[in-house]
Amino acid sequence: MTTVLLATFDLMPGGEPEGATLPEALATHGIDARWVRWDDPAVDWAAADLVAVRSTWDYHRRLPAFLDWARRVDAETLLLNGAAVFTWNADKAYLVELADVVPTVPTMLLDDTALADGLTAALARWGSVIVKPRTGAGGVGVVVAERVDDPRLEGLVAGPWIAQPLVESVRTTGESSVYVFDGVALAQVDKVAATGEVRVHELYGGRSAPVALDPERAGAAADAVRAVAAMRGANLAYARVDLMSWEGRWVVSEIELIEPGLYLDVDPGNATRFAALVAGRLDRC
Numbered sequence: 001m002t003t004v005l006l007a008t009f010d011l012m013p014g015g016e017p018e019g020a021t022l023p024e025a026l027a028t029h030g031i032d033a034r035w036v037r038w039d040d041p042a043v044d045w046a047a048a049d050l051v052a053v054r055s056t057w058d059y060h061r062r063l064p065a066f067l068d069w070a071r072r073v074d075a076e077t078l079l080l081n082g083a084a085v086f087t088w089n090a091d092k093a094y095l096v097e098l099a100d101v102v103p104t105v106p107t108m109l110l111d112d113t114a115l116a117d118g119l120t121a122a123l124a125r126w127g128s129v130i131v132k133p134r135t136g137a138g139g140v141g142v143v144v145a146e147r148v149d150d151p152r153l154e155g156l157v158a159g160p161w162i163a164q165p166l167v168e169s170v171r172t173t174g175e176s177s178v179y180v181f182d183g184v185a186l187a188q189v190d191k192v193a194a195t196g197e198v199r200v201h202e203l204y205g206g207r208s209a210p211v212a213l214d215p216e217r218a219g220a221a222a223d224a225v226r227a228v229a230a231m232r233g234a235n236l237a238y239a240r241v242d243l244m245s246w247e248g249r250w251v252v253s254e255i256e257l258i259e260p261g262l263y264l265d266v267d268p269g270n271a272t273r274f275a276a277l278v279a280g281r282l283d284r285c
Contacts, residue, residue, distance in 0.1 A: 002282055004033040005048040007259075008055040013037065016055040018264035018271075025275035031282070038069055046076035050282055052274075053080065056259045060137045063090055078285060080237040080278075081257050088232060089257040092134045092162045101227045103220070103251040105167060105244060109134070111160040118163065119148050126165035134160045167253070169245040175253065176214070178221035179262070179270060180239045181277040183229075185218035187270055189263050210267035217243050220250045228255060237281060238274065 004026060008015045015022065015035040026033040036043050038056050045051060051073050059066040067090070070083035088094055095107040110118040110131065122129045123145070131153070132142045141157035144150075144166060174192035178185050191208045221241035229236045240260030243250045262270040 001032045007038040007053045009058045021271040025271040029279035045073045050078045102224045105253045108163045122163040128166035167244045176243045180225045188213045
């Protein structure tokens with residue numbers, strides 16, 4: 001039987017929320033799939049027909065080790081999206097590069113060598129700004145600032161960072177996540193932040209719900225994935241494209257190519273969609 005390993009981390013041995021539905025969906029294609037820790041030395045990655053990185057939600061804290069692992073796996077078997085793409089996507093500086101080819105939330109790079117000057121320039125350009133770590137996940141370390149001496153900046157985690165305008169629509173319209181599998185936008189989850197928040201994650205009071213796929217947002221997401229594939233010379237299997245309404249159009253706020261949560265507890269259909277993607281990739285091997 002074909003074997004697929006679904007990579008997770010030690011705090012989530014059963015994978016992402018409702019993770020059991022993913023091996024079940026893969027089993028309908030005759031695929032034996034199981035969740036394993038990415039850093040488990042006992043796992044024989046080379047014995048798998050395919051490895052899919054899923055809920056490795058400690059990678060941003062252990063980036064060098066995670067990328068070394070991904071390179072080793074990539075050399076031994078089929079790793080969806082691949083280590084080179086992971087390396088590029090792990091640094092949110094990619095948004096500056098992406099902005100040259102698709103509509104993207106404006107982004108500036110900041111570091112400790114000129115933090116005050118960088119913040120001054122960002123604030124002059126946009127007013128209120130969001131500062132977040134260039135390697136980060138789950139909204140950790142996100143800070144809103146309105147001036148260089150804003151006391152909220154004491155909450156900065158280790159840099160470097162990116163600065164972006166505070167997109168006010170996140171507090172009203174919210175954010176949309178569009179799932180793109182094999183280049184086709186297939187599902188959408190809309191997320192709204194809690195009152196007074198800018199982060200849409202449930203941890204911070206946000207709400208998520210599956211909605212009908214909006215053609216405009218689907219097109220923006222698919223265009224972004226095609227652009228990245230062309231830029232990186234990569235055959236992208238999956239992506240979650242996060243979109244915000246900025247200056248009258250939907251623009252990319254992030255594109256997740258490493259371990260985007262499938263929101264299986266919100267949209268169980270993503271288990272079926274992801275399983276079909278994996279089965280198709282295996283058929284083409």
